[in-house]
Each structure stands twice: as C-alpha cells, then as structure tokens.
Amino acid sequence: MQFTATCPRGLEGLLAEELARLGAQDLREQPAAVHFSGELELAYRCCLWSRLANRILLQLVRARVNDAEALYRAVAGIPWEEHINPSGKLWLQFSGTNREIRNSQFGAQKAKDAVVDRLRDKTGDRPLVDRHQPDLTVALRLQRDQLDISIDLSGESLHRRGYRTHIGAAPLKENLAAALLMRCGWQEIADRGGALLDPMCGSGTILIEGAMMAADMAPGLLRGSFGFERWLGHQSDIWSRLREEALERRRRGLERDLPEIRGYDADAKVLFAAEANIARAGLERQVRVSCRAVKAFKVPSHRDVQPGLVLTNPPYGERLGEQEALRETYAELGRQLKQEFPGWLVGIFTGNPELGHSTGLKSHKQYKLYNGSIPSQLLLFEIHEGAPAGSQPPGARLSAEAEMVANRLRKNLRTTGKWATRNNIDCYRLYDADLPEYAAAIDVYRSLEGKTYAHVQEYRAPAQIPEEKARSRLRDLVRAVEQVLEIPQADISIKERRRHTHKGGGQYQRGAESGRSFWVNEEGAELEVNLWDYLDTGLFLDHRPVRRYLREFASGKRFLNLFCYTASATVQAALGGCAQSTSVDMSKTYQAWAARNFRRNGLDPYRHQLVEADCLEWLQAAQQNRRGGYDLIFLDPPSFSNSARMRGVLDIQRDHETLIRQCMVLLAPGGTLVFSNNLRSFKMGEGISGEFEVENLSGKMLDKDFQRNPRIHNVWKIRQS
Template sequence: MTIQQFFATCPKGLEGLLMTELQSLGFDDLRETVAGVYFSASLKGAYRACLWSRIANKIFLPLGRFEVNSAEDLYDAARSIDWQQHMLPTGTLLVDFTGSSNVIRNTQFGAVKVKDAVVDGFRESAGARPSVTKQDPDLRINARLNRGHVTLSIDLCGDSLHRRGYRTKQGAAPLKENLAAALLMRAGWLEIAGQGGALIDPMCGSGTILIEAAMMALDIAPGLDRAGFGFERWLNHDAEAWAELRHEAQSRYREGLTRDIPEIRGYDADRKVLFAAESNISLAGLDDFVRVVCKPLSEWVRPTHKALDCGLILTNPPYGERLGEQEALKGLYRQLGDKCREHFEGWKLGVFTGNPDLGKSLGLRANKRYKLFNGSLPSELLLINVEPSQYVNAPPAELNKPKPLSPGAEMLANRLRKNLKQLSKWVKNNEISCYRLYDADMPEYSAAIDIYGDYVHVQEYAAPKSVDEEKAIARFEEIQAAVPAALGVDHEHISFKQRRRNRGKDQYQRQSEQRHPLIAVKEGPATLLVNLWEYLDTGLFLDHRPVRQRIAQMARGKRFLNLFCYTATATVHAGLGGARESVSVDMSNTYLKWAEKNFEANNLSTAKHQLVQGDCLQWLQDCREGFDLIMLDPPSFSNSKRMEGVLDIQRDHVAMIDRCMEILLPGGCLVFSNNLRSFKLDDEIGARYAVENITQQTLDPDFKRNARIHQCWLIRAV
C-alpha cells in the first residue's frame, strides 16, 4: 500500500483542531502550517479524511513544488507533469489558483497559464485536448503560489468539504458547517453529551450548530450525504477502497440511529428562519433527534418536559457592525447572561461573536477564549462556566432596554406609521413586497427608507456642510431609534447606511467587512436576490418596478437586449415573460455574478439568456446582431477606468439611441430610461423616431412623492 503526502486545508485558526482530528483518524507524520495540515496516508486514508473530517475544507494530493520567477516558469511547471496519468484527453478539467507574486499578480491569469500548459501537453501527446468546465469536472487542479513557489495538486474533494449537503436554506448570517463543528469541539460537546448533558442554542438561526452536534453524537460521517467527490472521476480512483469506506460509514450511521442521545434543541424569534432550520434538519435525516421552537430570548427558560441538569448552551448571536447596532445589542447579550444565571446554573455557555466587547454585557466571566475567524472576520469563542464564581456585578437587563424616543425621533416614527397606513391597501392589492416607505419627507431627517419583505433598508443622505456635525450625528441616531420602533422590525433585520456621491468603481466597493448572504424577495412572479448590507446599492432599483413589469409584458417571443444591465432584474422579468432569448451587458463582474444567481433563482438558462462583461458603449458599436426589444438605462455619468473616455448621458444619449435603433429589428421597441434630474431628451430624437414619454406611467404610489426619480420613454422607428 503506497503511502503519500496529502495536504488538508481548513479555515484560519482551526489548524490545531484539524491536526488533532487527523490524528484521531489514524494518520501520522503530521505537520501543521497556516490554514492547513500535511499528513501521510494511503489513498484509502485520504478518502477517509474526505469522508470523516468535520474541520477540513479540502484534501489535496500534491504532485510537485516548483520555483516560479516568471509566467513561463509557471507554464513550464504545469507542463512538466504527465497529466495523462490523471485524466483522459477527452475529459473536463478546472484549475483553481490561489496566491500571487511580483510576476503573477492575478489569480485568473495564473489559472489560465496552468490550464494552457495542461491543454498543450494533451494536444501535443494525444492530438486531443480536454475542455474546461465549472460544473463537476473530471479533474480539479489546485495551484497554490506562495513565496515564489507554486504547488500543483489534485483536488480530491470537488466542492468544499464544509458543504455536507443538508443546508439548502439559511438565515441572514449562517455559520459554515465546519466552523460550527469546530465550536462544538472547542466547547467539549462530545464529552458533555457522553455525560448525558443536553445542547441548547437559544438563537439557532438555520440550525447548523444543532445539526452538526447531532451528527457528532450519532457518529454520522459528515461527507456521507454529499452529492459526490472530486476523486470519483480521477483516473487513479480506487473504487473498491471507496466502496468499502462508504459501507463502513453507512453501517456506523445505522448503528448511530439506534443511540439514545441527549436533548438537542434550538430556539429563535424569527419563524421564517426556523422554517429553514426545519428543512435542513429534515434533509439531514435528524427529525427524531433535533427540535426547534419559535420563541424569543425574553421567553427562554430551561425545558421542563424532562430533567436537564447539565449541558451546553452554544450560540452565535448577532454582533452588529455599527455603533448604533452594537449599543442596541448590549441589552440582548445582557438578557442572554441573565437567562443563563436564572435558569442554567451548572451548565456551560459558549458564545461565538465577532465583537468580543459585547461579551462584557453578559455579566459572566469567560474562563476560556479562542480566537477564530468567521470568513475573513476575526471572532472569538467565549466559554463560560455558569456558576456564581463567574458572575460579574452588572445592572439588570431592564436598564438596558431602549430609551424612550426623543421628540424628533417620535415625530419621524409617526410619519413612518402614517406612510405605512397610506400604502397598505396598494401593497396588499398588488402583492408588493418591496417598496419605498419614506423619501426625505421631513427635511431634517433626509433618508430613503425601503421595505424588502421582512427587512428594512435605510440610506441617510449626507447632510449639507452647513449642518453642524454633532447635530447630523444626533439626527442619524434618531433615525436609528425611530425605524425599529415604528415598524416593529428586529434591529438585525435593518440595514443603516449613509449614502454619498460615488464615482467610478466606488459604487462596486464593499460597504461592509462582514459577509451577508443574498436575501430572496418577490416581485410579481420573479424571485430577486438583494444584499442590504455589503454594497452601496441593494441589487434592485425599486423605482423601476413598473418598467420591469412593462418589459415582461412586451417580451413574449422577443429577443431582448439589456444594456447597463446591473443585476439583470429586467432580464429576469423578460425571461419569465416569455422572451425567446436575451443578452445582458455590464462592465461589473460583481453584478454579472449576481445576475447569474438571479437567473438560477428563476430557472433561466444562461444558454438562452447570455451575460456579457464589457464596456456597453464599445459592445454596442461592435454589435452585429438584431433585437426586438432593447432596454437602455445608462448611468448619468461614468469615468470608469475600464471604459474608453467618459460617459455623460446628456451629451452622449443621441449617439447611443441612434446606435440602438440601428440594431432594433422592424417593429421593435427601445425602452430608454435614466435618473439624471436635469436631463432633457434632444429634439433630434423626436424628429427621427416615434417617441412616447411614459414617465408618469412608470411611477407607482411609493414614488409619486419623488416624481423626478427617473424618466422613461418608448422609442420606435417611424
């Protein structure tokens, strides 16, 4: 049995846990390094690591390490490996490239260089070449560049091992499965369970901690229900060894289901996120072992249906990013500490937070702290023995309740309630879930407040320089107080931003260091994905709702072009409206990836509905295709470095419209829109084409107060 060296990767901060886990799986010759552990094993042993590791992200089989002083060195390194030992010339491959150096500055360039070397080698030796695919390739190659050397490896896993297969739905800020497993290990869950102790998560979200805990207690292999592994189509795959390991894991699974494990229970105030938890629990096959209940933290007590004398409380509460959020969350943390002292003395408490300072509000002293990362965010796991010796004198939770609203905040809250009442009939009758509630109705509170289903998005416009800075800060704090009070929305479901004028690529830059998942909202038949925290814009311009609906009505059987497509929400409506095919063009890769997710959410094929990255003006000039329906919604101004020259919509709109009309098929229609308040359509356009101003028809009740939000025309050939 050949022993080889493998490399297991893991999130930063979990290397020690991964090393201990690999030792428990029977491996030796272990060497810990940053974000991973080297270990020696047979191929069957590597398969065992793929199947049983709860901490690892990937298991790699290194093929060689090479010095790289130029792009040619990288090419030569990849070319020196005999890839025919690993895949067929007619197969498919994918290259993942990480790291950079003075000569290889771009990971995409590095990946292409390695791919070219592999393909050229096959073409020269076999007269055929493999193709590249992102979906289930026969061979996945990993190239890791570090300190002037590249390591080329076979990726045995395919998708990251943290994707167990059970989590198809999630809440607002989910933990990855391997991070949840790491928290349980650090908290000593298996030892506690072995002593009959229960597990409770009072803010369980989509249930990841609960599910991982049950899988550990029941001895279920974390990789048992995965759709597949990368090694299964590798030429050197040992199918017999893999079948033997899976049979063993299935036997242990069946045996585990007969165990009498301790209580595992979760609570959350958000009924919607508990639906996701219940779905995930069911997919994991754990309905008989994990229970979740809709209950706010204020009502949380120790279960009384049976004696639970000891156990582990492990939770990942919200921790806020901004000062206002953090201040509001101090009461939540204090309440958690009070509940533990009142009902769970003798238990162990684990709190995982990205803001350890909030831990001080618990009123409990941590006896252990572990520094970890939640994605790229530095975080800590606080472990606390809930016993009198760890109690810290602190004011009761009642003192941390929200302060009464100031007169100004109360005035704003009343206006929000009034607007909500005025729009309620229209919202209900038209099944509107995303709309503008408030748009600087009161000059002293200059903000746009939008509803996105169960979430609220608040953008305060920057105060004029004439407004005193302290007064501006106070007004923003009053907005932060008034919104949750008026709308009854939990603070973690509200995004507060201060919007300022941005140019060039600034609009694409992240506004938040914390990662947030995309939230699915409904707009008619369309499911659209929004992000209320990470970027300046949310991914959905609400004022264009009627324009998108009109496009859906016009698109049946048509070929649709969407220029400056943003996240391609108009294309989604066109596709659902029956568009034969479409092309959507934008300069931003960020938005195009977002658009692709919108397509996936609505089962729209990218074969029929193409996404094109490029300068829209240049693409328009080069276009030699014809379209029945065109959406042209350019920015007012752009000086992006990716563009040639500068776009000024007032100056350039005639040339853009003329070019669109040249590629418009007979009987077709151009929908032209922009949001420059001072914009005037040139008289030449009216003289050359049939022009219909539909601006008033494209303003729903939520934007009637701001009739200059955009302008829109239908333009047809005469």
C-alpha cells in the same frame, strides 16, 4: 502520498488533531492549512469524516518557478493523461504571485495551456475547461518562487455537507460550527448524557452539527459527490468500503438514545429553514426547534435533561442591527443563564466581544476564530451554583484611587480598544501614564488561542515619592487592570522601567526564567511573545507601522535587517514577498527566538539567513568584502549599548552618521534605507541631510495607541541623492 487539508484561519490546531485521529502522519501546520502524509484510503477517509477541513489536496509536484516558462515546464512535465480523460472537463485554481508572475489569472492561463498541450501531444485530444462540473480540479499555489501543484480530491468545499439548503440572515459555516462544538468539549458532554441547547439557533447549524457528532455520523455522507470520483486514479473499491462503514456507523448511532438537542429563536420564519435543514439531515427525531424569545429561555421540562452545553452565535451588531439595540438581548441572555442554568457550560461565539461582556458573565476561556473575514471570539463561561456568574469575590472592591484608574482604562477600551478590534490588532498599548500619579505603560496582548494578557511597565517614581506610596499605586494599577480586563493577576506581567529606555541600556537583562511564551498574530504573521523573562517582550508595539511599511515595500527586494532583535520586521518583509533576507544580531537568545519566528511562518532558511554577529563588525566586514546589493535595509539600533560582546560602546546620537554611511554603501542602485531609533532627543546630522535624500517619516509611523507621545520614536527614509 503527500496531502494538504485547508481550513478557515484559527482552526489549524484542531484540524491537525482531527487528522491525527483519522490516521494522518507527518503533520505540519501552516496558516489555514495542515500538511500530512498517508495512503489514498486516508484521503478518502478525511473527505468523508473531517468536520473541519475545506479541501483535501493530493500534492503532485513542488517546483521552483521564477518565470512563466518555468511554470509552463513544471506543469507540462506531469503525466496528466494518468489523471484525466483527454476529452473530459478540466478546471484550474491558481493562487499567488511572484516577481515575474504578477497576476493569478495569467498563472492559471499558462498552467491550463501546459495541461492542454501535454494531453494534445500525448493523445491527440484536449479537455474542455468547465468550472461547474469538472472531472479534474487542479490547485496551483505559488508562494514567491515555490509552486505546489495538487489535485483537489474534495470537489465542492467540504463544509457544504449537503443538508443546508435554507439559511438565515447571518449563516455560520458548518465546519466553523463543528469547531465551536469541539472547543466546548461537546463530544465528551454528549457521551455522559449532557444536553445541547441553542437559544438563538437561526437555521440550526450548531444543532445539526452537534447531533451528527453525537450520533457518529460522517459529515460527508449527505454530499452528492466528491472531486476524486471522476479522477482516473480513483479506487472505487476502497471508497465503497469506507462509505458502507460510515452508513453502518450512522445506523448504529441513530439507534442510540441521544441527549436532548434543542434550539429556539424568536423569528418563526428562520425556524422553517431550520426544520427543513434538520429534515434533510435525517435528524427529525434527534433535533427539535421551537419559537421562543431569549427572556423565556429555560431548561426543557418535558424530560430529564442533564446539564450540558449552551452554545449560541448571537447577532454581532455589524451584520444584523445596531450594537446598542443588541446590548439588552445579551444582557437578558446573561440573566437567564445565571438564573436557569447552574452547572452548565456556556459558549457564546461573537464578532463583538464587548457585547459578550454585556451578559454580565465572566469568561474563563476565550478562543480567537474567524467567521468568514470577521475576527471573532468564542467566550466560555461556567455557570456555578449559588453565586451569580461574573460576580466579584469578597474584598475585590477597588479603592477610590484604583477606581479612578479603572475608569480611565474603561474609557480607553471604548476608544483604543474598539480601534484595535476594528483593525484586527491583537497587541496594543491601552494606557501610557494617562494619569500622572500612575506613571506606567499598560499593553494588552491577545494570544492566538484568544487568551488576554497584560504587560505593565511602571516608570520609575520621582525621588520625592516615598517607596511605600509608589508600591501602593502599583497595587492600585494592577487591581484595576485585573478587574477591567477580567484576567487573573497571574496573567499580568509587572516590570519597573525608566521612561526613556527602549531598545537600549538593559534590553537584554533577564528576569526569573518562567518559560511562559505564547504566539500572537500581527497582520497575518505569527510571532512569539514572552512577557515575563526579559525586559522587553519580543515585539515592540510602537514599531507596528514600521513593520507594516517594510512589508508593503519589500516585494521582490533583497532585505537586510540590522540589530534585528527577534526579527519580527524580517518576518513581515518575508510575508510581503522579499526575495531574500539577512538578519543580524549578536544575541544568541534573540537569534534563537528569531529562528522560531521564521519556522512558525514557514520561512525558507536558505533564503532568509540569520547571522549572529556584532552589527558594527559585520558592517565593516561587509564593506571590506564588497558585500552589498541590498534593495531595502532596516537599521534599528539601540540608543546606547556597552554590551561586553560588542567591539565598543554604541551611542546612536554620536555614531549614527557612520552607521548610515556604512549602510548606504551596501545599497543597490535605487535602494532604500529605513533608519529608526527611540532616542527622544535625537537630531539627524546635517552631514547626512546634505549628502543623501532624507525624509522624516516619524509622524506617519504612529498608530492610534501611541499618538499620546509623538516623540516615541524616530523613523527616516534615506536614499542616494
């Protein structure tokens, strides 16, 4: 059988590992879900034992659906009489749209009609529609023209374990709490006898999930019911056996001497909720809470407590109070941890990493997760004996010149950095020659795992600057980046590069092969970045608004991407719902890179075609063969190229009119060409302005991090007059 486990964003990798341990096969990750295969017993086991999944779906059919009638036929073709009693209760959950089915409510209504009509035709009876206590929940997901029809075996979301009837003001979902514990290696810490403490425990979710893991308790044991229990395909003998096995494992686990698991909170009222939840979970003997302020947080002294894990989810500022008022709370926590917890691992989960830095601790690992819709980070710290955590190593003090650069970087973090955080932007320009003596661009990249990297592109120094002075300034710059961003020099990529070079000249020159690539998020797209092996990184940050524009404009359109590089623009257009795409570039390296981006984001290679070709020759051939009908074309050529593989030399100022006219021939009626280049002296030819409807979008295509230089790139929208 084919199954899908859904989960919160950021937990896909952990969920895949958990499902593999439970026996799942053929695992395949996608955003917020993991697909796998196995027997029905495996699905039951996942419902009972998964600490991370939201739902377990049994896939019935995957069908191509391009309109409402095709949707009706696909749903009506399923033998629903084998899944639900005709007089039972039914609920359908429909998500997604395409060009013809533009409303999920309409899709749900059409699917419901198909199920009801099928059952009435086969049995003479029809089910009631009831979302609260259905006998069968059907999950339908439409992505462009592909429809997945599944049975929801979970019923209520699996994160609802059944023990939490009382919650605090800012609750942490149970499966997210379990994920934090897993990221911290809690199971291994518990196995060696290490303790679990939470100094701001709220309603106790982290503590309860930690105790359930340590005691080998199935998270689904306390639930009242699962969706599969009223499904006609349910095999109760298998389920009864699995449940009895879980009950026996819980009995044995609770008989063991578990490590100390204890929580504190300054709010006595929220501790009543924690105590009620702990009692409902049956863990009164294993988990204790007491009222204590952060400034009194210490290792419990009543028993021999082994160093272990301090894990907490403090207030973020956005939810429970002003950030400035919370800084002292975080700082006090940091002071107590340094003084009282040497040898412990500390995890702080926060939606405001800047507040996390107020602890004065230096994190050695960061994981990016989401608390609901809030982008958040799990910051991990090791508290060492002897030296205050986060202190600088000997000799790390910055020179006066480097301190000047560091102050500018700190200022930019308070402005551009906060802007990026608010807008969920993980990759952005932090500094662009703000101080003339330190002529460089510094870009920040945060990986999907939450690790921070820096990309330093030094602009070539003027001829009158001695080489040694230029090298000294570069060293100052790198030291400042290392200290302000709190990252090791190994995670800083350093390149020398002329200011005017962008997508031309030497963009395909390679450095020493490192193989150090990682994945980043850009508005839901996951894109591969390599800071070391090439002059450029695989993602042009200044084109972020252009990609956003293409995504918003692409729904239902045939899209052509010329000089596509790593095809990040195509990925965004595809996620925006373009009907199909063609991406052309002559580089084997970047075509392979684009293919990895496509696979990572689940793009269908039959609908999204990669073409390795010289764009100049491809355009000429496309005209001769009367290829065309594109609704949206993105033309983003280098400013200059004389690559040995090209038919000739490309000079964008000289050649842009020819390129634009060739593209306009390929447009369908009413289509749009988006033309971009990075030649700062570029001027649009008068012939183009007179022949077509031309709109200069350059000023609208600058995000905050690139507004220092409004001539960073040119963007034009061109349509037939």
